[in-house]
Amino acid sequence: MSAPFEEAVLRAVLEPALGEGLLEVGTATGTAYADIAPHRWHDAVGAARDGLGLAWFDWLAGVDELEEGLRVVVSLLAPDGAHRGHGVLLRTLADRSAPQVPSLVDLFAGAAWHEREAHEMFGIDFAGHPGLRPLLLPDGFDGHPLRKDFVLASRVARPWPGEHEPSGRSRRRNLPPGVPEPGTWGAGEAGS
Amino acid sequence: MSSSMYDARPAGADDPFEQTPLGDAADEGASEGRVFTVSGSDWDVVGSSDPDSHIGEERIVVNMGPQHPSTHGVLRLILEMEGETVTETRLGIGYLHTGIEKNAEYRNWTQGVTFVTRMDYLAPFFNEAAYVLGVERLLGISDQIPERANVIRVMLMELNRVSSHLVCLATGGMELGALTVMTIGFRERELILDIFEAVTGLRMNHAYFRPGGVAQDLPSGATELIRRNVDLVRSRLHEYEDLCNENYIFKKRTVGVGYLDLTGCMALGITGPILRATGLPHDLRKSQPYCGYETYDFDVATWDTSDAYGRFRIRLEEMKQSLRIVDQCLERLAPGPVMVEDKKIAWPAQLALGGDGLGNSLDHIRHIMGESMEALIHHFKLVTEGFRVPPGQVYTAIESPRGELGCHLVSDGGTRPYRVHFRDPSFTNLQSAPAMTEGGQVADVIAAVASIDPVMGGVDR
Structure with missing residues (x-):
């Protein structure tokens, strides 16, 4: 039975390689994670792959952390050794106004689709990616739908049948989840 | 796509679309x-x-x-x-993209199950399990899940593994021209869907697992039905082996086709039967057990040819192992609760089907309507608003029929998920198609993609 990665192991490898670029090491609900400065992102993943035996690409995704920025999370696994089958999460925060982090495709070919998905869903620019085209969204789709400020326009445009005030006395219509107050988004009387 | 492709416009020298x-x-x-x-x-x-x-x-x-x-x-x-x-x-890809990850951010934690079960539509219980295990770990109630709920989960997941593999073999066989494999595959799958229908009321998109347990206890007669159908399926599994294992045409189409070795799997993040066909016995049920898998007796099937034929043989063996686990589940099913004790999390989980077709728990209704005002308020709050989940992030992974199905959940402490990301094995595994097919022939592309077994609902989410 193999053991999960511990913070000390992670720190011992990443700290010499990154120095100031390693912001934090911790454990969240059983999985060790390391926060990396965005400009050292590529080095950190390379160091984890070569120094920790995390040669197995698992997944990559984005999280919109609002004013903190856009978080990129990558999960790597160890295919053998003492931690066989266990992994760590490496995370970085990209600046929201111009989110850019280095691409990992040259380290792990499997990151290609994950980065394309994060690119179209969050608008994160993965510098050095060989073909950062939309992957899942239709051609010509405007916006980055998994960002928190992206409003589901069809919900605003269509009246919501399931949400009405049973008494009929309410002064304003209940809005479906995810639809902003009228007048704060879109043109004119969007919600009515 | 440019709309001008459809415009009826006069040909002009300055029109860029006139250039072929x-x-x-x-x-x-x-x-x-x-x-x-x-x-x-x-x-x-x-x-x-x-x-x-x-x-x-x-x-x-x-x-x-x-x-x-x-x-x-x-x-x-x-x-x-x-x-x-x-x-x-x-x-x-992207033709089945439904925005499930975005939608889940607007519904409470329990309602999220209804979305995620629709992703990989051949393995709905696995989607639900990955999600609810994540929510339970964020809530810190993983060790409070009743034994009976865990046994039911394991049993349904293993039955689901069999039905999913049957579709893989059936459609894969059809794509190679082995139509009998298709007809018998769907015949056996029907027996398993009958079990799902009896237990959850639905043949797919069950939304049966919930954070804290399962939505319903097993109906009366379920164990007999499961035992009967499992025995029937087991007695017929040899037909696939007889039809394909040594079939000259089948072997010509699959042996050495869709080759992907261990190094390629590591770089691309491949899991599941494709990985095990390289000889690596990686199975999350063994390496990171969940739902009590460490207490069940089963073997991890591997093969050493790294090709489409090996993946086929692995799936055959995994179906047998899954039925072995189902047998052990049936022996362990002891009466007991199927939902956590904590009333702040547990949705009413003992519903009886009323004459109007809606599920109601008469005892629960009597309690909230007749006995306790506080219970009524609590019920109302729990169902409309939902429970709060402590802030944090978690990644839970389970072994789905196609490989590692993981769920990355982020909570901001509210009643709705802040972010739900699914690492779907179909999405990751499908990336290996170029590596498997380039340099081969068109017919091999079909066999290779069939051996990846991508489910587009999971790829696109």
């Missing part, structure tokens, strides 16, 4: 390239019919799908070929 890809060729035949009406002979013969042309050496692009019956769903394959050899494979 082949330049300013005047006649229509040239702009489309040469058209061949082929009625079944080798490309060498067709290409050499006109001695002046070099068409036999030209590069052709074949567009397969998304509505092609052998692309395993709405998958589009764009193949660049020289003669009959595929030189480049590109994949077009």
Whole structure:
């Protein structure tokens, strides 16, 4: 039975390689994670792959952390050794106004689709990616739908049948989840 | 896509769309390239019919799908070929993108199950399990899940593994021309869907697992039905082996086809039968057990050929192992609760089907309507608003029929998920299609994609 990665192991490898670029090491609900400065992102993943035996690409995704920025999370696994089958999460925060982090495709070919998905869903620019085209969204789709400020326009445009005030006395219509107050988004009387 | 392709506009010299890809060729035949009406002979013969042309050496692009019956769903394959050899494979996905990850951010934690069960529609219980295990870990109640709920979860997941593998073999067989494998595959799958229907009320999209347990206890007579159908399925599994294992045509189509070795799997993040076909016995049920898998007795199937045939054999063996686990589950099913004790999390989980077709728990209704005002308020708050989940993030992974199905959850402390990301094995595994198919022939592309077994609902989410 193999053991999960511990913070000390992670720190011992990443700290010499990154120095100031390693912001934090911790454990969240059983999985060790390391926060990396965005400009050292590529080095950190390379160091984890070569120094920790995390040669197995698992997944990559984005999280919109609002004013903190856009978080990129990558999960790597160890295919053998003492931690066989266990992994760590490496995370970085990209600046929201111009989110850019280095691409990992040259380290792990499997990151290609994950980065394309994060690119179209969050608008994160993965510098050095060989073909950062939309992957899942239709051609010509405007916006980055998994960002928190992206409003589901069809919900605003269509009246919501399931949400009405049973008494009929309410002064304003209940809005479906995810639809902003009228007048704060879109043109004119969007919600009515 | 440019809308001007559909516009009826006069041809003008300044119109960029008048330029065909082949330049300013005047006649229509040239702009489309040469058209061949082929009625079944080798490309060498067709290409050499006109001695002046070099068409036999030209590069052709074949567009397969998304509505092609052998692309395993709405998958589009764009193949660049020289003669009959595929030189480049590109994949077009996204036709089933439904925005589940975004939608889940607008519903409470319990309602999220209803969304995620629709992703990989051949393995709905696995989607639900990955999600609810994540929510339970964020809540810190993983060790409070009642034993009976865990046994039911394991049992349904293993039955689901069998039904999912049956579809893989059935459609995969059909794509290779083995139609009998398709008919018997769907016949056996029906027996398992009967179990799902009896237990959850639905054949797919069950939304049966909930954070804290399962939505319903097993109905009366369920164990007898499961035992009967499992025995029937087990007694028929040898038919697949008899039809395919040593079948000359089947082996010609699959042995050595879709080769991907361990190094390729690591770089691309491949899991599941594709990985185990390289000989690595990686199975999350063994390496990171969940739902009590460490207490069940089963073997991890591996093969050492790294090809489509090995993946087929692994799936056959996994079905047998899954039925073994189901047997152990049936022995362990002891009466008990199927939902956590904590009333702040547990939705009413003992519903009886009323005459109106709606599920109601008479005891629960009597309690909230007749006995306790606080219970009524609590019920109302729990169901409309939902429970709060402590802030944090978690990644839980389980072994789905296609590989590692993981769920990355982020909570901001509210009643709704802040972020739900699914690492779907179909999405990751499908990336290996170019590596498996380039350099082979078109027919091998079909066999290779079938051996990946992508489910487009999971790929696109």
